[in-house]
Amino acid sequence: xxxxxxxxxxxxxxxxxxxxxxxxxxxxxxxxxxxxxxxxxxxxxxxxxxxxxxxxxxxxxxxxxxxxxxxxxxxxxxxxxxxxxxxxxxxxxxxxxxxxxxxxxxxxxxxxxxxxxxxxxxxxxxxxxxxxxxxxxxxxxxxxxxxxxxxxxxxxxxxxxxxxxxxxxxxxxxxxxxxxxxxxxxxxxxxxxxxxxxxxxxxxxxxxxxxxxxxxxxxxxxxxxxxxxxxxxxxxxxxxxxxxxxxxxxxxxxxxxxxxxxxxxxxxxxxxxxxxxxxxxxxxxxxxxxxxxxxxxxxxxxxxxxxxxxxxxxxxxxxxxxxxx
Amino acid sequence: xxxxxxxxxxxxxxxxxxxxxxxxxxxxxxxxxxxxxxxxxxxxxxxxxxxxxxxxxxxxxxxxxxxxxxxxxxxxxxxxxxxxxxxxxxxxxxxxxxxxxxxxxxxxxxxxxxxxxxxxxxxxxxxxxxxxxxxxxxxxxxxxxxxxxxxxxxxxxxxxxxxxxxxxxxxxxxxxxxxxxxxxxxxxxxxxxxxxxxxxxxxxxxxxxxxxxxxxxxxxxxxxxxxxxxxxxxxxxxxxxxxxxxxxx
Numbered sequence: 069x070x071x072x073x074x075x076x077x078x079x080x081x082x083x084x085x086x087x088x089x090x091x092x093x094x095x096x097x098x099x100x101x102x103x104x105x106x107x108x109x110x111x112x113x114x115x116x117x118x119x120x121x122x123x124x125x126x127x128x129x130x131x132x133x134x135x136x137x138x139x140x141x142x143x144x145x146x147x148x149x150x151x152x153x154x155x156x157x158x159x160x161x162x163x164x165x166x167x168x169x170x171x172x173x174x175x176x177x178x179x180x181x182x183x184x185x186x187x188x189x190x191x192x193x194x195x196x197x198x199x200x201x202x203x204x205x206x207x208x209x210x211x212x213x214x215x216x217x218x219x220x221x222x223x224x225x226x227x228x229x230x231x232x233x234x235x236x237x238x239x240x241x242x243x244x245x246x247x248x249x250x251x252x253x254x255x256x257x258x259x260x261x262x263x264x265x266x267x268x269x270x271x272x273x274x275x276x277x278x279x280x281x282x283x284x285x286x287x288x289x290x291x292x293x294x295x296x297x298x299x300x301x302x303x304x305x306x307x308x309x310x311x312x313x314x315x316x317x318x319x320x321x322x323x324x325x326x327x328x329x330x331x332x333x334x335x336x337x338x339x340x341x342x343x344x345x346x347x348x349x350x351x352x353x354x355x356x357x358x359x360x361x362x363x364x365x366x367x368x369x370x371x372x373x374x375x376x377x378x379x380x381x382x383x384x385x386x387x388x389x390x391x392x393x
Numbered sequence: 394x395x396x397x398x399x400x401x402x403x404x405x406x407x408x409x410x411x412x413x414x415x416x417x418x419x420x421x422x423x424x425x426x427x428x429x430x431x432x433x434x435x436x437x438x439x440x441x442x443x444x445x446x447x448x449x450x451x452x453x454x455x456x457x458x459x460x461x462x463x464x465x466x467x468x469x470x471x472x473x474x475x476x477x478x479x480x481x482x483x484x485x486x487x488x489x490x491x492x493x494x495x496x497x498x499x500x501x502x503x504x505x506x507x508x509x510x511x512x513x514x515x516x517x518x519x520x521x522x523x524x525x526x527x528x529x530x531x532x533x534x535x536x537x538x539x540x541x542x543x544x545x546x547x548x549x550x551x552x553x554x555x556x557x558x559x560x561x562x563x564x565x566x567x568x569x570x571x572x573x574x575x576x577x578x579x580x581x582x583x584x585x586x587x588x589x590x591x592x593x594x595x596x597x598x599x600x601x602x603x604x605x606x607x608x609x610x611x612x613x614x615x616x617x618x619x620x621x622x623x624x625x626x627x628x629x630x631x632x633x634x635x636x637x638x639x640x641x642x
Contacts, residue, residue: 274465276456276489281448288445312447326514326522327488330507334447334485349521357521360514362484367513369506392492392522 072218081214085378087224090341092217093353093374095361099213100195102186102203103366105133106156108165109181111148116174117141120151123172132157137189137212139205150181152204188212220373228381230254230263230319231343235382238321241267242385250385251393253279254319255287258338260307264290268393278393280320280328284335287313313337321384323350323376325392329362332372339373343382348389396534396588396602399499402426402477403534404607405433407501408615409622410479410542413438414549415614420542423451423478424622425459428496433625434474435459451478452486456493462630471495479539481532484509487516491526499531501539503577511578531587532578537570537606545611567606572599 072079077086084092112120124140133155144150159165166179185204190196191211200206209215234252241250251268264286269277291310313335320342324332329351332340340363342352350356352363352374363372387393402424409422418439425435437454441447455476463470471493476482479501482490487509490498498510498517509516510530517528548565575584575596584596595602 274457274460275468275492284446284448291445312445325488325492326509326516326519327485327492330483330485330488330509331448333507334483336447351521358519360521365513368484390523392488 070218072214075218077220077222077224079217081211081217084213084217086217086220086222086375089377089379090222090227090375091378092213093361093363093376094213095354095359095364095366097354097359098366100190100192102190102199103188104184104203105187107152107183107185107204108154108156108159108162108179109150109152109183110169110176111144111146111150111178111181112174112176114149116176117149117151119174120172123174124151124153127154127158127168130158131155133187135185137207137209138185139207142205150178150183152183152185226256226261227319227341227377230256231341231377231382233265234319234321234343235384237265237267238384245271247271249387249391249393250321251279251387252321252384253283255283255313256317256319257287257310258315258317259310276327278325278328280318280324280393281331283318284313284331287316311336317341320393322346322387322393323352323356324362325349326351326357326360326362327392329360333362333368333370336370337372339375341375341377343377343384344387345376346387346389346391346393349392396592398431399477399531399534399587402433402475403479403499403501404610405618405622406436406477406479407535407538407542407607407610408618409436409438410539411611411613411615412618414542414546415616418442420546421451421478421480423455423476425455426475426477427629428473428475430629432629433622434462434629435626436622448485450483450486452476452482452490456489458626462626468494475499477534479535479542480504481508481510481512483507484514484516487514488522491516491522491528494523494526495528497529497531499534501534502536502543503532529583530578533573533575533602535607535610536573536601537603538611540570541567541606541611570601573601574599 078088079086131154135152141149141151159168162180169176183204186199189206189212190199191213193208196206196208234254237252238250241248248271249268253266255264264283266279266283266286268279269282315338318332318337318340320340322344323342323346345353345356348357351360354361363374406422406424410420413422414420422438423436424433427434435455435458437451439451440449440454459470474495475497476490476495477499481500481504482498483504484507500510503512505512507513516522517530544565581596585593592602
């Protein structure tokens, strides 16, 4: 995590634009609607707050929800304190919660409080005060998306090289036969930075052979081969196992359809960068298709980062907007 | 189509899911039925472990069997095919089935994390996924059996986990089932199209079509199911070839 001023990348926080080229794609419709998480709380005596904080520190590793934007302890109406112990996502039943509290070295009561807190802070200070009143006291540390933008890491040189290659491959496909869907994807393994390029295969194969589906299968095929018989390339022989496409960066010429956008969720990728949006069939940008924002959908408990390259350096052929890519 | 037909085919899918459970896979399985002849043409089980991908879902195995049999570019055949799957297809599979033009999807229990036929998204009725191929769905067939198989799997998985988590250290629940929210998937008119009026109370009460669980189906070893399905699929092919020959004469 670097300070905003020390970040070597140029970031336009208002436009969510990086290096004047990479547009962050996210579902802004709900950014200022709180996504509420149920929490388990206890009432304690103020003198026990130190003991309570130590208790929370010990269980923090198992907590899937971040409470950094939230005040852990608040005053309650009977001059005591109410503290958040953990989320319902960490412990689902009150029975489990009470079992956890058996190890507590402080006195507590009122374990059945029904509090909800926003999973992420809002984008403005005004909303932060409003939510603090309504749900639970929050800490205002600026628009949380600014920090998210600031924390992203980009290798602009690598990104440009891959997008250039994708652009060339789409042109070659188009030249070969204008009936071929000229979509191309690249899968970058984070363990060794090896790049696998795949081209749309539906002119020869199945109507489902979109470049992303073929890329996912090719990653698995190469991994299987590596496990079965090792590899002739000595630089790869000591590679750790690749699990699905965990933490891969995926580049693609055209915005993915519902099948491919979801296949990337199942494959556990880290990031997708695409060149051309698909007005009717695209499933990542809020303006495309049915506005699914598949990578950033609250109802799916998994997500990936998405950016669209906004410069016009890398040209890709036009594909009918009703075609799924 | 009647409830009896739905259940008869779903029983086969449930047996195959039981087979998957006994062979170290997620207990999710499907069969593809050629609607005009009411014959099984393909089947599928999850293969995410062996395939090293997160996308080798049961539906894709069946799709590739159909493509091998009828030709990879033949999408017309899908307009005559009904899928029976124990768990609601995920968004990816719901989309794949739509792009191919499947006639209908019949499923057992909902897929609360990834469901693409109503639970999370309704791909089968959307506008961004080949809208000319919108298809109908029939939810809730042998739902309790499908849920129980998933419970068996999670209990077993927890037993195998190196460090079982406290929260999942719970006993197998064989009595309680979550309410069935029919309206999330189909409206009353559609419900009446598939089930008779006596069943309409289930729609309003959010209950299952049957309270009874066919324990025999999910508690017995189904190791012969694969061979039987292979035979069924093969015999369909023969049937088709014969028919083609007579057409020529």
